[in-house]
């Protein structure tokens with residue numbers, strides 16, 4: 001990866017809550033149009049990493065650069081406008097709005113001027129995730145799977161360069177999971193974004209991603225191809241526990 | 246689920262016809278001097294207050310308990326500008342009625358309230374928790390009242406300010422201005438809620454974290470809704486000055502100017518366009534009747550009405566009729 005090709009650069013990022021170190025010394029570089037899986041046991045710090053990148057939390061140490069620019073301490077809405085969009089582990093859609101209105105929020109407010117025609121951008125995003133038929137349904141009446149797709153569409157409508165997905169498959173059935181995989185692939189192919197994808201379904205990650213990062217107890221313990229990851233001793237220990245001495 | 250009883254267009258048509266009908270009421274013989282006429286004036290006044298509260302609380306999800314303070318600020322601004330003749334100089338001598346329903350004076354009443362809202366809204370709304378805001382605005386109301394009591398000659402102390410009464414022998418201008426403002430505020434809020442700003446306001450109400458993660462400057466949206474709410478309350482206070490003339494701390498900073506519009510909105514339907522107006526009409530009728538029928542039990546009866554309304558119409562009149570939350 002060329003240095004000028006780097007989209008997001010985390011440099012020695014630390015996040016502490018009181019005495020609890022949740023992220024420690026994290027270095028990650030993400031290039032253009034990558035699809036990266038981010039895995040790790042419960043409580044490893046994956047969601048916290050997303051919250052630090054999107055400025056819901058301020059890192060206690062370290063720097064975050066986006067396209068070479070230091071964005072540490074920038075407000076969350078500015079981060080989105082700069083081109084980092086996300087979804088949430090516990091889905092967060094605007095429940096009293098229709099599907100279309102939800103996506104309009106991303107297109108109108110999230111794009112920081114990149115989207116000229118918000119309505120057609122929103123329509124495109126809706127089609128991309130296959131929810132066109134549910135355009136005028138209120139989110140409160142939608143299924144979990146549709147809400148997760150909607151959240152992705154809303155993020156895509158802001159025309160981001162980097163998309164952070166926090167467990168988009170959680171709670172979905174096998175059919176819905178297959179659909180989600182297709183959507184994630186399509187978003188990457190058609191929108192040219194980079195995707196950092198947190199998932200507990202490791203098999204899906206290994207199949208779809210060309211690069212996988214592993215967090216454990218707030219440390220980055222591995223970063224490589226799926227083939228390298230499955231053979232990594234630290235990863236095996238993290239997932240299977242300490243080997244009996 | 247209730248079916249959508251009436252489509253949105255029907256509600257719009259009903260609202261337009263109602264406003265036209267109300268505008269024609271003064272033409273009926275004897276109407277202007279009837280009790281119903283002043284009753285309707287107060288319905289308009291409360292409806293405007295309720296719409297103001299609904300903007301920040303119903304659409305924006307930020308529970309303000311300080312709108313009576315903005316009402317009072319608008320009322321005082323009007324009375325002080327008028328009494329001191331701060332605006333019109335020698336024109337006032339040749340046109341002694343110049344301060345009556347003067348758009349400049351009334352707008353300034355709204356602006357003073359809006360500026361106050363921005364000053365207290367910025368610190369209170371940057372806290373994440375909504376109860377800070379509710380309690381903070383309640384405290385603000387008390388502080389403003391004390392400040393006006395201790396304001397010396399400028400605010401007239403505990404007595405207040407008496408505007409130089411001129412030619413008030415008919416309620417007709419009050420009625421028409423009240424009706425016009427109620428309709429105007431309704432149209433303005435409708436346009437606002439259909440604009441991009443409305444999208445942001447609902448997003449913030451529904452989910453602040455998702456709103457900011459999708460590019461919305463949450464603080465800006467909240468503070469501006471609060472300022473808009475205060476502006477509306479300030480203009481209502483200004484209108485009240487032309488009715489009451491004597492603007493005193495106990496009358497215009499009375500908690501009722503916040504509590505009654507709040508109840509009216511809840512009964513009519515928070516977060517709907519016509520709910521506050523419908524609620525103002527129904528609840529003001531109930532309060533008024535209770536006062537006439539059983540003067541001693543008035544607070545109990547109005548309290549009971551609210552409890553009954555919450556029990557049987559938990560979503561408010563508007564939603565129960567219209568079926569859809571944001572239908573009208």
Ligand SMILES: Nc1ncnc2c1ncn2[C@@H]1O[C@H](COP(=O)(O)OP(=O)(O)OP(=O)(O)O)[C@@H](O)[C@H]1O
Pocket residue numbers: 017020022040041042043044045046047048049089
């Ligand atoms: N606001 C907070 N205050 C204190 N501790 C926190 C906070 N947020 C997260 N944590 C702690 O940080 C650790 C990492 O949490 P995080 O949610 O990032 O894990 P995760 O990898 O996303 O886990 P999961 O797979 O279960 O979603 C946990 O121990 C959690 O309790």
Ligand SMILES: [Mg+2]
Pocket residue numbers: 046047048089
């Ligand atoms: Mg998580």
